[in-house]
Amino acid sequence: MFKEQEYYGDHFADMVFSKEELVSVKFYDCTFTKCDFSETAFDECKFSDCTFEHCDLSMIKLLDSSFSQASFKHCKLVGVDWTEASWSRIVVPGTLRFDECVLNHSTFIGLSMPKSQLTACTARDVDFREADLQESNLARTNFAESLFSETNLTGANLSHATNYAIDPSNNRIRKAKFTLPEAISLLYSMDIELIED
Structure with a gap:
């Protein structure tokens, strides 16, 4: 080979x-x-x-x-466990860039990947728990059934991303960018009642 x-x-x-x-x-x-x-x-x-x-x-x-x-x-x-890879102790921003890729059933749990790019991807059932994705570009990606918990999304771009389930109380989303109507899903984890006018 x-x-x-x-x-x-x-x-x-x-x-x-x-x-x-x-x-x-x-x-x-x-x-x-x-x-x-x-x-x-x-x-x-x-x-x-x-x-x-x-x-x-x-x-x-x-x-x-x-x-x-x-x-x-x-x-x-599909089905890639990125945690098995060797990750430098010195975090290099933008180490990984995915554009129009299928990332289903993969795991990035606990990885430090600031300023990474996952744009226009299908990321169904992907584990992002405890990952550092601050200032990452996640625009136009479908996050159906993906896991976000204690994930750092500070300053991340999730504009036109779809099907995400992100609880603002246990994820860092300060200065992250979202678009309507999908951003309404950020309210689902709160104990409130939404009334349509």
């Missing part, structure tokens, strides 16, 4: 790596287009400034692998 241990500026297209195992391979400034990584195990791999476009990364295992300034566009990333 990958014969070298390090790749710089390479472009991989229309390749199938499904159910493979990559160990200690490092990619710098590489682009992956229409590649199938479904159910692949990445063991101590590194992706720095890499872009994935129209790729399938569903059910991948991220065993101590790291991502720095990684961008995913039109990708399928």
Whole structure:
């Protein structure tokens, strides 16, 4: 599959790596287009400034692998446990960018990901509990059945996001941006009665 241990500026297209195992391979400034990584195990791999476009990364295992300034566009990333990855103790804002991706059944629980981007994505049943998403761009994303608890959404952009269930009493939402009518859902967790006029 990958014969070298390090790749710089390479472009991989229309390749199938499904159910493979990559160990200690490092990619710098590489682009992956229409590649199938479904159910692949990445063991101590590194992706720095890499872009994935129209790729399938569903059910991948991220065993101590790291991502720095990684961008995913039109990708399928179903059932990914991002907590298995290796996260730097030094928080780098904007480490992950997802645009028009499917992130269903994934978990980001407890991860520090300020200024990340999840725009126009489908994020059904995703666990964001205790995650730091401050100043992240979450616009136009469908968060149906996703979990938010003790999540830091300070200054986050949730404009035109849909189907979120965010309790303002146990999530930090100061200066976050929401749009109507979806923002009315922020009142559902409060013990109040809404009366339509």
